[in-house]
Each structure stands twice: as C-alpha cells, then as structure tokens.
Amino acid sequence: MPLIRFLAVLPLILSLSIEAYGQFNNYRKYDYKWAAAFPKPVALNSKFEGAPLVILNEENFFKVSGVKSGFMKIYVESKQHIKYTNAEGVLSGARFDLPSSFDPILDRSDVPRGSADTAQRPKLFDVKVLFFAARIKKRNGTVVNADIDDEVVLDDRSYQLKSHRAYAHSLRFGGSRLENNNTYTYVFQIQNLEPGDELEVHYKYEIPYAQNWYLFNSNRVFYNGVYPKQAYSFTFNFNKKVGTTFLYNNGANPDKRFQEKENVTYIFKAENLPGCLDEINARPHLELPYFVYNLNPMDARFYYTSPYNMEEAPLPFWIYLLRLREQYTEYEQRRADPLIKDKQWKKVQSFMIVTTAGIPNANIFTRLNTLHNKIVDDFKYQKDGAFFAGKDKKLERLGDYTENETLREISRFKLYVKLLNHLNIPYNTMYFMDKRVAQMGLNFISSVVDNEYAFAVPRVNQQYYLYPKQSRCGYYGNELPFYWENTPALYIEFYSLWADKIAGLNFIKTHASNASENIRVCNIKADVDLNQQTLDCEAKVSLSGQFSTMTRNLYVFNYMDSTLNPLYGRKINYAFQPQDNDTLTPYSKSAVYPFKTNFRMNYSSADRMVRNDSRYQLSLDDLFPHIVENELDEAYRELRYYPDFQSQDLIKYFFVFSDSVKLLNKDELDVAISNSFGAYTITADQLNSTTIMIASEFRVTSEFVEANKIGDVVDINAAIRKLNQGVLVVQKGRVGLH
Structure with a gap:
C-alpha cells in the first residue's frame, strides 16, 4: 500500500522538481x-x-x-x-x-x-x-x-x-x-x-x-x-x-x-x-x-468603506496586518458568550482556580501576575513545526496542554487572551522593535509582520507588560530584555484597532534601567592546596536587572539568547567547565523588578598551578568572564559604540592557601582606568598570611561612546583580556605582609 501511494504522487514530485530546476537555472541560459x-x-x-x-x-x-x-x-x-x-x-x-x-x-x-x-x-x-x-x-x-x-x-x-x-x-x-x-x-x-x-x-x-x-x-x-x-x-x-x-x-x-x-x-x-x-x-x-x-498597490485589502461618507478610503497596511495578528482576540471579545463552558475551557479554568487559590478575588492584578509567573517558571514549551507543516492535524487542545503545564507555540497568545478575559482585565498590545536594529516612529514603522508583542495592562502612570514566552524560559511581568528597553514601541488600543474610524499611530517609550539596577556580583572562595596543586571553589552569584534578565536562564536552563555576544553564554565557572550543562535552582529569586536572582555553585581544578621551588604561579585564564567585545577594531570606526546596557559587574576571588604565602605580582595585576566608556579596576590584596583577594570591577556608565573615542572601549576590553590571560604569583613561607 505505501508503494502504491508513493507511485501515485511520484508524477507530482517530478513535476515540481522539474519546475524548480527550470526556475533556478534559467539564468544560466541567458x-x-x-x-x-x-x-x-x-x-x-x-x-x-x-x-x-x-x-x-x-x-x-x-x-x-x-x-x-x-x-x-x-x-x-x-x-x-x-x-x-x-x-x-x-x-x-x-x-x-x-x-x-x-x-x-x-x-x-x-x-x-x-x-x-x-x-x-x-x-x-x-x-x-x-x-x-x-x-x-x-x-x-x-x-x-x-x-x-x-x-x-x-x-x-x-x-x-x-x-x-x-x-x-x-x-x-x-x-x-x-x-x-x-x-x-x-x-x-x-x-x-x-x-x-x-x-x-x-x-x-x-x-x-x-x-x-x-x-x-x-x-x-x-x-x-x-x-x-x-x-x-x-x-x-x-x-x-x-x-x-x-x-x-x-x-x-x-x-x-x-x-x-x-x-x-x-x-x-x-x-x-x-x-x-x-x-x-x-x-x-x-x-x-x-x-x-x-508600496500601496490597487488591492481591495488595503481599502475600506468609510462609515462617515460611504466612500472607499485607504486602509493603512499596519492596521490590516495587525487585525490579522489579533483576529483571535477580536473573536474572543466579540462573540456572544466568550466563556463557553466546553471541556477545554473547563481545564483552563481549573488551572486558574488552582494556581490562584488563596488570593482574594478582589486582587485581580495579583491573580493575573501569579498565573503569568506560573507559566514562566513551570510550563514547558512546545514548538509546533509539525502543525505548521501540516503533519499534525489534531485539534489545538488548549485545555489539555494547560493541564499538562505546556505552552504550545500556536497557543502562546490565545492562553493569555483567555486568562485576561476571564479575569475581566482591560488590556491592549505593545509591538516591540529591537533598538540594536531600528527605532520605531512615524518615519519607520517596520512591516509589523514579525515583531514580537506583549499584552499591555494599564496601571497607574504606566503600562504593565506580559510577554508570552517563546522558549522554555520567559520574562516576568514588566520584564524586558535590554534591546526592548528605553525605545519606542507601537501601542495598539484594541477597540481602536477595530473601530470604524481609523486610528493614528501611537508610540510609547518603554521603561529604562540604569547601572544601579543592572548588577552582577560574584564572590568566589577558592581553597588552594599547595601540596596537591588543586583549587576547590565555592561561588555565590547574585544577578540583578538586565544581568538577571539576560543570564539567569543560562544557569537554570542552559539557555542564551542567540543574538547576543557569545560571552553572555559563560557561567562564572566557565574557566573550569567550558561545556558545563548542569542546571541550577536559584536559592533565592524575585519575580519583581529588578528580578534579583541568586545561585551557589561549586567547581574545582587540578591543572591551574605551576610550581618552581617555593614559588607558585596560578593561572587566571578566563576566571573573570566580564562581557566585552574582543573583536572591536580601533583603527576604523565611523559610528558610535552602544554598550548593551549600563551596569556594574564585580567578580571577586578569595584565594585561601593551605599554607602561608606572599603575593609577589601585585603591581602587575593592579589596574585603574576611567574614561568616556566607563571604569575598570583590578585590585589584588593580601588580606592575611593565607588569603589573597583579586577583585575585578567593570562599570559601564555611558549610553554610547563617540566613534573618535572608541579607544576608550578598546582600552578597558584589553585590560580585562590581559587579566584573563595573566597569573597570580605567590611565594610559600611565613613572610611579612605589605
């Protein structure tokens, strides 16, 4: 039977192949x-x-x-x-x-x-x-x-x-x-x-x-x-x-x-x-x-009949496309009974009741945020390639998947529409544009066909964003990656989108973060056995603001945004375990801005020390994984340099030796740079006879650096790179401290 089916479609396959071959090779005949x-x-x-x-x-x-x-x-x-x-x-x-x-x-x-x-x-x-x-x-x-x-x-x-x-x-x-x-x-x-x-x-x-x-x-x-x-x-x-x-x-x-x-x-x-x-x-x-x-061709899709004079008038392309994108929301809002109690809806409703148990009905916003955080933290994510390819012809089964704590690709936005409507919370939508790529405004809207969007819930003097995740991990309420921060976004009021009177464009600037909120602090105690020449490290990692948004899921799910600098993909133990696929559960976390998240981890090494009589060299290779641009060219620069976000990044190693030692290369390690890009300091101190601290602090203070000052960025990057290629030199023995 399978052979018969294959023979039946073989002529179609051959015809399509011939057509494609001819299409692709006609230029060779020219x-x-x-x-x-x-x-x-x-x-x-x-x-x-x-x-x-x-x-x-x-x-x-x-x-x-x-x-x-x-x-x-x-x-x-x-x-x-x-x-x-x-x-x-x-x-x-x-x-x-x-x-x-x-x-x-x-x-x-x-x-x-x-x-x-x-x-x-x-x-x-x-x-x-x-x-x-x-x-x-x-x-x-x-x-x-x-x-x-x-x-x-x-x-x-x-x-x-x-x-x-x-x-x-x-x-x-x-x-x-x-x-x-x-x-x-x-x-x-x-x-x-x-x-x-x-x-x-x-x-x-x-x-x-x-x-x-x-x-x-x-x-x-x-x-x-x-x-x-x-x-x-x-x-x-x-x-x-x-x-x-x-x-x-x-x-x-x-x-x-x-x-x-x-x-x-x-x-x-x-x-x-x-x-x-x-x-x-x-x-x-x-x-x-x-x-x-x-391009505005003659096409009935781009015209509408004005209810005021019954004449045809142009329909802006963005309205036509956004109506396509939000057609399910419109369907849910306008149907006579939006809460039909079918089997699938009852399962969604059950999820809501169980998840928000104990929260008073009057605390509607708290209930919504609890539901969203549950989806962010616990729901699996299913891509629906088979569905789009026509191979999965089953029904959507929104309730079944919700009951199984799985968010489907085809249901990303639908589930939130159900939740918001059930809670009777008014909402609009916000379409984002990556500020690294473009800036939305009257002179550039974008095609809006592929822009990611979030539900915008009006709050006092602000919009509160709920973004349906598109991977195993997601963003908490009002959490945005740096490339959607502090940049205009297209704000769509739902009823204006579908109104007879065509609405105008409305852009709202998203909120901004600053260096006092975007903080990473890593404190690592490294026990150094001089006899065995081993290091055993215990690290405490604290992430806040954009460091939490962009890197916490690296520790929890081994996930990194693929459009970022690859150095975002380095955990604090990268130097010891470059291919670390272990996942961690944070020992504390917050779903409220600035989303502070804390981890503990342990790692060790037996190949980072070289001994020469009573002197020891401890390799510092990649111990300080600050996020820098190593390929930056100082020789040719025409445009401003924009750091990802303003931040403070502090990495401290406390090397606790098994015997008394003396720090020998403090002067080579210490660095202090301050310029138009930010500030960078390396401090190497002997705290007592067995403990040496190396603190590397990198502060980004500028929104941008002018092209003719690109050397400032290069200087700090070079200093960080030099530290990560350096060594700590100590001498064993009871010697006086500085």
Missing part, C-alpha cells in the same frame, strides 16, 4: 552581452586605502511593474565596479548572494550571532534570477571573463518565521500557504579574483509581489554597506497608481524626481560612503542615511 567597454580607471579615495575592497561605483535599479497586486512584479538590478585591494577583500568580497539586501541589519537580525551562514538575506519567496554576469580587469590591464561557481541554497526559514507562524495561514495569497513555502538564495562565487583586480558585475532578478505582499511595507534602503562606496545611486521607478510613498532619514533625500506619463522615478545619489554597516554595537539607523518606502 546570453548576456556587455553593452560597453570595461569602466575607465577610477582613482582610489585616500580615506579608503586601508579597506580590503572598495566599490568604485554602484548603480541600483528598483522597478515596480504593474499596479494590481495579483500581477505586480518587482525587478531589482545592480551594476557594480569593485576594486580588490588585498587578499582579505578577495576572500570576503568575491561572493554575491541574491536576492541582495538593502537593509542587511534587519535582514540578519534573527540569525544567531556568529553563525557560519554569512548571507544577509531578505525574507522573500519565489525570487527568480534573470541573469548574473561578471568580468575582471587584471592588474596588467587585460579583461577576462569571471570564473563563476553558482548554486541555489534552500533557506532554513524556521528561525525567520518566529511570532507570525501562528497566523501565517492568514497571509496566504491565491491559495498559497506561506508558512509551508521554501525560499532560496542564489549564491555566485567569483573564483579567479586576485589582489589588485577590478570586478564589474551586473545582475537582475524578479520578485513576485503576490507571494511577498506583506513584506513591502515600511522597507528601509541604506546607502552604506559593509565596504566603502565612492559613487552610489539608487533609481526607484513605479506607476503612479501604485501610490508609493517615501520617508527620509539622516539626510537621505532624492537627488531627482520626475514623471513620464504614468511612470514616476526617484533617483538617490551619494559619494564617498564609508563601509561601516557591520560595526560592532553600532546603530546605523541613528546616524547613516536611508529612506523608507511603502
């Missing part, structure tokens, strides 16, 4: 002819001499063809003239990934930091490359064809769908289930480049609007890239009936605007753009020029 001679020599701007490659000229063309959404296509074309100055440029800049990205920061924002996947890919479906051509001018002046290796790579979309998977069926167009679609990247690798060569490349690809309609709203186009550009242009062409709108940021204004019949053209130009879009801990959206465009 007979490309160069229309002109190789570009004339261009003098290299002296300010870019240290760059591994320089884009001498880049011309981009973005053409919107058609006016009705079902038939629209977008054509992206690029011509580039590139100079490769050294081997590093050849190694890093000989690869081209299509579709290309005009907003690589946003397109790569959900890729784990340090991922081997280097492509910064827009989230686009069914892209077709029409042609890709390249030729090389060698150092001796001869022009040769580029030797191009090409492949089509299937993207793993699982990390890119995130929060909108739960309603992706609503984004379908023409029967296409977008949550099941695959996207592909065309990779072109130039093989015969050498330092000193110049490359001319010309490519074009097609994007169908219908499959990607929800991704062409509030899109950013940055002028700058990773590498310097001496000349840059971007030509944007569309039919005036599409109703395209533009917003400009940081000086990005069109150089020309003109119209020929129905076609409208905007041309943006710039010169001598530094390559800085990938600078560590920069926020390019606050400093670099970019424009934002919105």
Whole structure:
C-alpha cells in the first residue's frame, strides 16, 4: 500500500522538481552581452586605502511593474565596479548572494550571532534570477571573463518565521500557504579574483509581489554597506497608481524626481560612503542615511468603506496586518458568550482556580501576575513545526496542554487572551522593535509582520507588560530584555484597532534601567592546596536587572539568547567547565523588578598551578568572564559604540592557601582606568598570611561612546583580556605582609 501511494504522487514530485530546476537555472541560459567597454580607471579615495575592497561605483535599479497586486512584479538590478585591494577583500568580497539586501541589519537580525551562514538575506519567496554576469580587469590591464561557481541554497526559514507562524495561514495569497513555502538564495562565487583586480558585475532578478505582499511595507534602503562606496545611486521607478510613498532619514533625500506619463522615478545619489554597516554595537539607523518606502498597490485589502461618507478610503497596511495578528482576540471579545463552558475551557479554568487559590478575588492584578509567573517558571514549551507543516492535524487542545503545564507555540497568545478575559482585565498590545536594529516612529514603522508583542495592562502612570514566552524560559511581568528597553514601541488600543474610524499611530517609550539596577556580583572562595596543586571553589552569584534578565536562564536552563555576544553564554565557572550543562535552582529569586536572582555553585581544578621551588604561579585564564567585545577594531570606526546596557559587574576571588604565602605580582595585576566608556579596576590584596583577594570591577556608565573615542572601549576590553590571560604569583613561607 505505501508503494502504491508513493507511485501515485511520484508524477507530482517530478513535476515540481522539474519546475524548480527550470526556475533556478534559467539564468544560466541567458546570453548576456556587455553593452560597453570595461569602466575607465577610477582613482582610489585616500580615506579608503586601508579597506580590503572598495566599490568604485554602484548603480541600483528598483522597478515596480504593474499596479494590481495579483500581477505586480518587482525587478531589482545592480551594476557594480569593485576594486580588490588585498587578499582579505578577495576572500570576503568575491561572493554575491541574491536576492541582495538593502537593509542587511534587519535582514540578519534573527540569525544567531556568529553563525557560519554569512548571507544577509531578505525574507522573500519565489525570487527568480534573470541573469548574473561578471568580468575582471587584471592588474596588467587585460579583461577576462569571471570564473563563476553558482548554486541555489534552500533557506532554513524556521528561525525567520518566529511570532507570525501562528497566523501565517492568514497571509496566504491565491491559495498559497506561506508558512509551508521554501525560499532560496542564489549564491555566485567569483573564483579567479586576485589582489589588485577590478570586478564589474551586473545582475537582475524578479520578485513576485503576490507571494511577498506583506513584506513591502515600511522597507528601509541604506546607502552604506559593509565596504566603502565612492559613487552610489539608487533609481526607484513605479506607476503612479501604485501610490508609493517615501520617508527620509539622516539626510537621505532624492537627488531627482520626475514623471513620464504614468511612470514616476526617484533617483538617490551619494559619494564617498564609508563601509561601516557591520560595526560592532553600532546603530546605523541613528546616524547613516536611508529612506523608507511603502508600496500601496490597487488591492481591495488595503481599502475600506468609510462609515462617515460611504466612500472607499485607504486602509493603512499596519492596521490590516495587525487585525490579522489579533483576529483571535477580536473573536474572543466579540462573540456572544466568550466563556463557553466546553471541556477545554473547563481545564483552563481549573488551572486558574488552582494556581490562584488563596488570593482574594478582589486582587485581580495579583491573580493575573501569579498565573503569568506560573507559566514562566513551570510550563514547558512546545514548538509546533509539525502543525505548521501540516503533519499534525489534531485539534489545538488548549485545555489539555494547560493541564499538562505546556505552552504550545500556536497557543502562546490565545492562553493569555483567555486568562485576561476571564479575569475581566482591560488590556491592549505593545509591538516591540529591537533598538540594536531600528527605532520605531512615524518615519519607520517596520512591516509589523514579525515583531514580537506583549499584552499591555494599564496601571497607574504606566503600562504593565506580559510577554508570552517563546522558549522554555520567559520574562516576568514588566520584564524586558535590554534591546526592548528605553525605545519606542507601537501601542495598539484594541477597540481602536477595530473601530470604524481609523486610528493614528501611537508610540510609547518603554521603561529604562540604569547601572544601579543592572548588577552582577560574584564572590568566589577558592581553597588552594599547595601540596596537591588543586583549587576547590565555592561561588555565590547574585544577578540583578538586565544581568538577571539576560543570564539567569543560562544557569537554570542552559539557555542564551542567540543574538547576543557569545560571552553572555559563560557561567562564572566557565574557566573550569567550558561545556558545563548542569542546571541550577536559584536559592533565592524575585519575580519583581529588578528580578534579583541568586545561585551557589561549586567547581574545582587540578591543572591551574605551576610550581618552581617555593614559588607558585596560578593561572587566571578566563576566571573573570566580564562581557566585552574582543573583536572591536580601533583603527576604523565611523559610528558610535552602544554598550548593551549600563551596569556594574564585580567578580571577586578569595584565594585561601593551605599554607602561608606572599603575593609577589601585585603591581602587575593592579589596574585603574576611567574614561568616556566607563571604569575598570583590578585590585589584588593580601588580606592575611593565607588569603589573597583579586577583585575585578567593570562599570559601564555611558549610553554610547563617540566613534573618535572608541579607544576608550578598546582600552578597558584589553585590560580585562590581559587579566584573563595573566597569573597570580605567590611565594610559600611565613613572610611579612605589605
């Protein structure tokens, strides 16, 4: 029987494979002819001499063809003239990934930091490359064809769908289930480049609007890239009936605007753009020029009938999309009996009654917070990939899973809607934007298709956030990671979203934390046996504020936010157990700001000491895991440096020796630095004949550091790195103290 089923679907599989193969390989059949001679020599701007490659000229063309959404296509074309100055440029800049990205920061924002996947890919479906051509001018002046290796790579979309998977069926167009679609990247690798060569490349690809309609709203186009550009242009062409709108940021204004019949053209130009879009801990959206465009095609979805004059009027894209996202909430709010007592509801109700037993009914907010904390601390989390792939066709069973203390991906928000409605608590929603990537406002909303959001419960003079977790661990009430703190978020009042009168945009700045609240204190007693040359450590770790938010789950669940600096993934015992997978239960914790959490742990080592007669060297390698940026480049910096958050981080080791010792290298260890970034001190003291303390205190006091002061960050990072590569030198014997 299985064989019969397989034979039945075999023709379909083959047809799809043939169609895909043809789609992906049509560009190879294109007979490309160069229309002109190789570009004339261009003098290299002296300010870019240290760059591994320089884009001498880049011309981009973005053409919107058609006016009705079902038939629209977008054509992206690029011509580039590139100079490769050294081997590093050849190694890093000989690869081209299509579709290309005009907003690589946003397109790569959900890729784990340090991922081997280097492509910064827009989230686009069914892209077709029409042609890709390249030729090389060698150092001796001869022009040769580029030797191009090409492949089509299937993207793993699982990390890119995130929060909108739960309603992706609503984004379908023409029967296409977008949550099941695959996207592909065309990779072109130039093989015969050498330092000193110049490359001319010309490519074009097609994007169908219908499959990607929800991704062409509030899109950013940055002028700058990773590498310097001496000349840059971007030509944007569309039919005036599409109703395209533009917003400009940081000086990005069109150089020309003109119209020929129905076609409208905007041309943006710039010169001598530094390559800085990938600078560590920069926020390019606050400093670099970019424009934002919105495509508004002729589509009934983007219009509504005004109840005031019964005429059609445009419906803002964000309202249309947010109505899709919150359609379940609307259903629950508007149905005649929102608390139908079916079997599944009764199980949810039972969970609420048991969890809040003993809390007076009048204390509604306390009951809500208790339910939320229960979900955060005790509920397992189930990803629903099988459901979205159509393999799990069972019902949602919200009550069954709640009874089993499991939060399903498809039920993240639904469960909270049930809880809030049952408690009769008014609520709205708050859509966040990672401030490392962008800043929401009237000039940039984002596509809102994939922004995470929380329920916002109005309290006295503030909003109280409840964020449904999306992993085993979550955030307590009113707890936000640093990248959602102190930044505008889109505030949606539920009834305004569904009202006949279209609401305006409303942004609320989320709360901020400071250095006096973001604190980590680690006190470690290390018993040192001079005879056995062993260390036995007992550590007390206290986390507060963002240190608790961002690192407590590392100890409890071995979980770390993959977008963070990898050093967030180091526990205090990292130097002794780099692959420590043990989990700890905090001996005290608080679910109230600043969420203080405390741990105790023990660890040991038998290979950190070297003896030379009566002298001992104790390795300090990685004993002080402060979170720094070790790859920061002082030589080239164009943008401000933004630390993750202002903080105090104190790590103290009390080395208690089995015999009397004398500290010999205090002067080498002691450090005191204070600058525009913060302050760093190392204090090495002999407390008594057998005890030596080394205290490493790192304070981040600045919101940002100017580019010309990046050396201040580098200096502190270097001092921390030096300590973590240093040694403690002592001499055994009863000797006088300092």
